[in-house]
Amino acid sequence: EGIDWRAFRDNGRPDTNGRQHLIALSNPSAMLTQGEGYWLIRKNSFAIAKPVAMTPLGRDGALGVALHEGFNIISNPFELSVPWTAVLAVNPGLTNARLYNYTGAGYDTASALEPFKGYYVFKPAAVPSVLRIPYPFFSSSAQQNSPAVEWQLQLEYRTGHSADKLNFIGIAQAATDALDALEHHKPPLIFRHGYLYFVRPGWDSARTFFSDDFRPSLGEGQEWDFDVSHPDRTPGTIGFRGIASLPHEYRVVLINRSNTVPVDLRADADYEFTPTSEKSKFTLVIGTSQFVAGQLSRFVPERFMLMANYPNPFNPSTTIVYAVSHTAHVRLEVVSILGQRVKTLVDALQSPALYSVNWDASSDAGAGVAAQGRRLDSASGGASG
Numbered sequence: 164e165g166i167d168w169r170a171f172r173d174n175g176r177p178d179t180n181g182r183q184h185l186i187a188l189s190n191p192s193a194m195l196t197q198g199e200g201y202w203l204i205r206k207n208s209f210a211i212a213k214p215v216a217m218t219p220l221g222r223d224g225a226l227g228v229a230l231h232e233g234f235n236i237i238s239n240p241f242e243l244s245v246p247w248t249a250v251l252a253v254n255p256g257l258t259n260a261r262l263y264n265y266t267g268a269g270y271d272t273a274s275a276l277e278p279f280k281g282y283y284v285f286k287p288a289a290v291p292s293v294l295r296i297p298y299p300f301f302s303s304s305a306q307q308n309s310p311a312v313e314w315q316l317q318l319e320y321r322t323g324h325s326a327d328k329l330n331f332i333g334i335a336q337a338a339t340d341a342l343d344a345l346e347h348h349k350p351p352l353i354f355r356h357g358y359l360y361f362v363r364p365g366w367d368s369a370r371t372f373f374s375d376d377f378r379p380s381l382g383e384g385q386e387w388d389f390d391v392s393h394p395d396r397t398p399g400t401i402g403f404r405g406i407a408s409l410p411h412e413y414r415v416v417l418i419n420r421s422n423t424v425p426v427d428l429r430a431d432a433d434y435e436f437t438p439t440s441e442k443s444k445f446t447l448v449i450g451t452s453q454f455v456a457g458q459l460s461r462f463v464p465e466r467f468m469l470m471a472n473y474p475n476p477f478n479p480s481t482t483i484v485y486a487v488s489h490t491a492h493v494r495l496e497v498v499s500i501l502g503q504r505v506k507t508l509v510d511a512l513q514s515p516a517l518y519s520v521n522w523d524a525s526s527d528a529g530a531g532v533a534a535q536g537r538r539l540d541s542a543s544g545g546a547s548g
Contacts (some may be wrong), residue, residue: 382451
């Protein structure tokens with residue numbers, strides 16, 4: 164209360180979900196560093212009235228900006244735009260580094276440092292702790308060379324107010340099983356946006372979230388596991404862009420690990436879903452029909468099972484997960500403690516898979532269950548076939 168704005172710097176810590184990488188500048192007299200960027204949260208308009216003094220350049224015509232390990236917020240300290248390729252040309256250790264720009268809905272890549280704007284960039288441990296930003300005396304013709312890619316898919320996770328689109332998988336001869344130039348660390352989660360990422364602790368045990376996962380060969384097929392998180396658990400869509408570039412003989416199937424009904428992405432490349440928790444796990448399977456069938460068999464439940472609903476108690480809704488081990492007619496009902504049927508949630512023929520269904524505490528007649536009584540006992544429901 165009484166605070167009109169707050170500023171934060173990023174210390175590069177890997178604990179993305181804990182927000183411990185953001186450090187508030189609580190002291191009004193805290194020093195701002197030229198070349199460093201900040202998050203600014205404001206209620207009203209904000210203007211910096213005091214001119215910024217120019218720091219003398221080094222002999223190489225560049226300004227040095229201190230970096231820490233992990234993600235850094237940097238800014239352009241000059242009044243002219245600086246091409247990112249020009250920065251990479253004088254910082255060999257960052258040859259394939261992406262420059263991230265926040266758009267208001269999520270991250271996008273930037274090709275230049277615009278005057279006095281902030282950007283994210285990742286510094287590996289082995290890279291020097293000073294970033295040289297050259298003054299743009301002349302236009303730069305430097306080019307950023309990326310390894311050749313045979314094909315790639317772009318994964319875009321969109322919700323009502325956010326878009327996480329810089330996620331890629333694919334095949335490239337230069338790719339390895341280890342972290343290489345084709346893969347990039349995932350920028351930190353900002354605010355309550357949707358967030359899609361690949362968890363690869365074998366690549367970096369401290370910072371395990373990545374935006375990309377490329378393989379050297381597809382062979383008979385490959386699997387890609389990835390996670391999606393959204394703190395608000397609002398409906399969203401994962402779009403898979405570039406499927407037409409894959410050889411036509413390969414199937415492309417998505418598995419939502421909380422609802423293992425296979426999704427044929429060649430039929431529809433946009434998968435809409437409502438998260439049942441803050442984190443959802445997915446498996447993308449690409450390969451021959453035989454390979455895909457073999458991989459999908461791992462997701463077939465061994466027996467009929469009704470799991471505990473989440474959350475419980477709940478308000479206003481809860482998600483019920485159940486397993487179907489073989490093709491059968493499934494009927495799932497919510498009954499009262501007196502054995503009276505309240506709501507029929509499922510009454511259909513279903514194939515072997517793990518399913519989830521949402522109950523909004525309404526009855527078959529449309530009436531709502533009292534809020535104080537909104538608790539489910541999984542023993543009161545069942546799946547039969």
